[in-house]
Amino acid sequence: MGLLERCEELFKTSNLYEVLGTTKEATEADIRRSYYKVSLKVHPDRAPEDPQATEKFQVLGKLYVVLSDKEQRAVYDEQGTVDEESDALSQDRCWEEYWRLLYPKITLQDILEFEKKYKGSDEERQDVIQLYVQHQGDMDAIMVSAMCSSQDDEPRLCAIIQAAIDSGDVASFPAFARESAKKKRARRKRADREREEAEEMQKEMGLGDEDDSLAMMLQQRQKSREQNFNSFLSDLEAKYAKKTPKSQKAKRGKK
Template structure:
């Protein structure tokens, strides 16, 4: 049974992009994040013994799907012809997919986060992310501040300047939710941000975490549920952008998106 047939049987679709929950023109980072998100749901170490066999099969299929879409040449063949080269090494090779997953998504340490933050804040990448978040949430600053990586209440005035400058330059539309936001909403957001920052610092001190510690999961568990989800998304994004990729892809496809 070929990979597309396996996908259809295990996930109800033979579309590789849909298996990972991403669009056909997805970037490498989006494909990586999609793979991580879906594979976490079926990881053999995260399910009950009764479901382990089925989870293992799905996990292996997901690994092959990611291997195809992260390889430029194989993705190009799939995009242009709608087929998978079953004889390609990325598909047919006997691989330990759990080990491959561990290599792909290594643990992120406190030091990693600090190094990333130092490079990210003020960069063109951050500005692009801020503008995209503004468009995605139609100017809602609560959602923008939660979405932009590394942002705290102390960054809000800086982020506002970036957005106001882009609006004046007509790079972004002037959403009322942003231009007419009430002072009360701004104050409530600052109070919430200050409170969460104190909770995070108290948890870090309680656990005795230092820069370089790989015990971030313990810190996450000490935070409130909604913030835990946000931190998990942050770690996923960091891993997708900056963890080493063991898959050496070929040339990037020149054409994408026929599926």
């Protein structure tokens, strides 16, 4: 059974982009990020209750090989077919090793270094503006979703958003422009409460240096905002994953 047929059987669609939850217009980085997130959900170690998890994981690996190779992707986009006899798909490969080669585990030091470069960067500005538009100016949702941010960063993030509004880059949403003082106080209280809980945990565990403090902050964030914390790590791993290992090109002349 070919790759497209296996996708139909396991994911209820033979469209490779739909399997990843993306579109034909997706960039290489988008494909890599989407593959990571979908493969993470069906990873055999994370979905032991799914009897088809291993098969899904393997099929996703082959799918990614096709879409991450410019020539193979071009053929699929134009003809809607994949070269099943290409070396990349036909060779016997350990897809777990391939996946881990693409996505090495993120360490605390990686997060520290990323945070140092990320804050104040143009990349952060673009991400904040994207969150602003996505959540239509709801600062509660923006602050929960913004990477590497705490309540202390709110004035800075608001300034980024306001500058984008003033320049005409984005519209002014009422949720942002007319946010009540009561809602702002409630957000501050929640943040203060989370900080106090994290500090209590630090004292109980005898932690104090900068790295340990960050570790506690991340643990607290995972406890109270698990979905967004996991999303942050997923984005970080997918975004800064190693480049796709070059596979041998699809064989030419097949019909």
